[in-house]
Amino acid sequence: MATTDAPIGAQAFIPPRADTLDELKAAAAGCEGCELYENATQTVFGRGAPHARIVFVGEQPGDVEDQKGLPFVGPAGRLLREAVDDAGIDPAGVYITNAVKHFRFELRGKRRIHQNPGPAHITACRPWLVAEFALLNPQLVVVLGATAAKALLGPAFRVTRSRGQLMPWPASAQHPEDFPVAEIQALATIHPSAVLRADDRDAAYSGLVSDLKTAAAALT
Ligand code: SF4
Numbered sequence: 001m002a003t004t005d006a007p008i009g010a011q012a013f014i015p016p017r018a019d020t021l022d023e024l025k026a027a028a029a030g031c032e033g034c035e036l037y038e039n040a041t042q043t044v045f046g047r048g049a050p051h052a053r054i055v056f057v058g059e060q061p062g063d064v065e066d067q068k069g070l071p072f073v074g075p076a077g078r079l080l081r082e083a084v085d086d087a088g089i090d091p092a093g094v095y096i097t098n099a100v101k102h103f104r105f106e107l108r109g110k111r112r113i114h115q116n117p118g119p120a121h122i123t124a125c126r127p128w129l130v131a132e133f134a135l136l137n138p139q140l141v142v143v144l145g146a147t148a149a150k151a152l153l154g155p156a157f158r159v160t161r162s163r164g165q166l167m168p169w170p171a172s173a174q175h176p177e178d179f180p181v182a183e184i185q186a187l188a189t190i191h192p193s194a195v196l197r198a199d200d201r202d203a204a205y206s207g208l209v210s211d212l213k214t215a216a217a218a219l220t
Contacts, residue, residue: 007033007034007035007120007121007123007124008032008033008034008124009033009034009123009124009125009127010028010031010033010034010124010125010126010127010128011033011127012033013027013028013030013031013032013033014027014127014128014131015027018131018135019135020050020135021045021046021050021132021135021136024045024128024131024132024135025045025046028043028045028101028128029042029043029045030043031043031101031102031128033124033125033127034102034120034121034124034125036100036102036103036104036117036121037102039105040061040066040102040103040104040105041066041067041069041103042066042069043069043101043102044061044065044066044069044070044071044098044101044102044103045071045097045101045128046071046095046096046097046098046132047070047071047095047096047097048094048095048096048097049092049093049094049095050095050135050136051093051137052093052094052095052136052138053090053093053094053138053139053140053219054089054093054094054095054138054139054140054141054142054215054219055094055095055096055097055132055133055136055138055140055141055142056072056080056094056095056096056097056142056144057096057097057098057099057129057141057142057143057144057148057151057152058071058072058076058096058097058098058099058144058145058147058148058191058192059098059099059100059116059117059144059145059146059147059148059191059193060098060099060100060101060102060103060104060117060121060147061098061101061102061103062074062075062076062103062114062193063103063105063112063114064077065077065103066102066103066105066112071096071097071098072096075193075196076191076192076193076195076196077192079192079195079196079205080096080144080192083192083195083205083208083209083212084212086209086212087209087212087213087215087216088213088216089212089215089216095132095136095138097129097132098148099117099122099125099126099129099147099148099150099151099152100117100121100122100125100147100151101125101128102125104116104117104121116147117147119150119155122147122150122151125151126151129151129152130178130179133178133179133181134180136181137181137182138181138184139184139185139218139219139220140169140184140185140186140187140215140218140219141169141184141185141186141187142186142187142188142189142212142215143159143186143187143188143189144188144189144190144191144192145159145190145191145193145194146159146191147191148188148191149188152173152174152186153172153173153174153186153188154173154174157188159188159189159190162188163188163189163190163207163211164187164188164189164207164210164211164214165187165188166185166186166187166214166215166218167185167186167187167188168183168184168185168186169181169183169184169185169186170183170184171183172186173186185218187211187214187215187218189207189208189211189212189215190204190207190208190211192208195208
């Protein structure tokens with residue numbers, strides 16, 4: 001069994017010759033690469049078009065996603081879908097996933113309160129992201145928030161400083177060799193849950209849509 005101090009990581013659970021995202025998803029259902037599987041309801045794997053032009057990477061499933069087994073179906077997901085629509089991105093050409101695939105939370109009474117995944121969880125779960133990217137062939141990667149940025153772009157990357165800027169991908173990735181795809185682009189922006197928490201929600205939403213419009217314009 002995995003322990004909190006030394007997660008064994010997801011690599012051991014990844015089928016060596018998975019040809020499809022569905023195969024990966026089925027295998028991820030049994031992942032015990034870190035302790036987060038112990039209290040969460042289920043693994044929440046990515047979903048969307050296998051031939052997606054844009055891959056969105058978020059943080060981790062929330063309470064609703066944990067119960068439904070699907071990413072971005074809670075309040076933040078609804079907001080992201082609105083923003084994608086307002087930015088003129090075709091949702092049929094999108095694949096969406098998370099850096100960490102189990103819900104991390106703290107119980108307060110009967111309420112499950114979201115907790116950010118730690119560096120060990122991000123590292124433990126990263127092989128699933130790498131495996132997803134090995135089967136995807138997007139034109140653009142959109143990194144949503146600090147946790148996804150840590151997983152993909154490294155711990156020194158600051159979303160607040162560099163959001164909305166197109167970057168070469170995989171050259172801007174931490175360990176670009178993990179992502180053997182043709183030269184494409186990446187862009188980081190805030191996580192939609194940050195819009196929900198913002199004092200000025202309208203301004204935060206406009207900023208998210210503006211970043212996504214930059215992403216949309218980069219598609220060929
Ligand atoms: S969070 Fe990731 S590494 Fe940890 S058990 Fe879940 S799928 Fe496996």
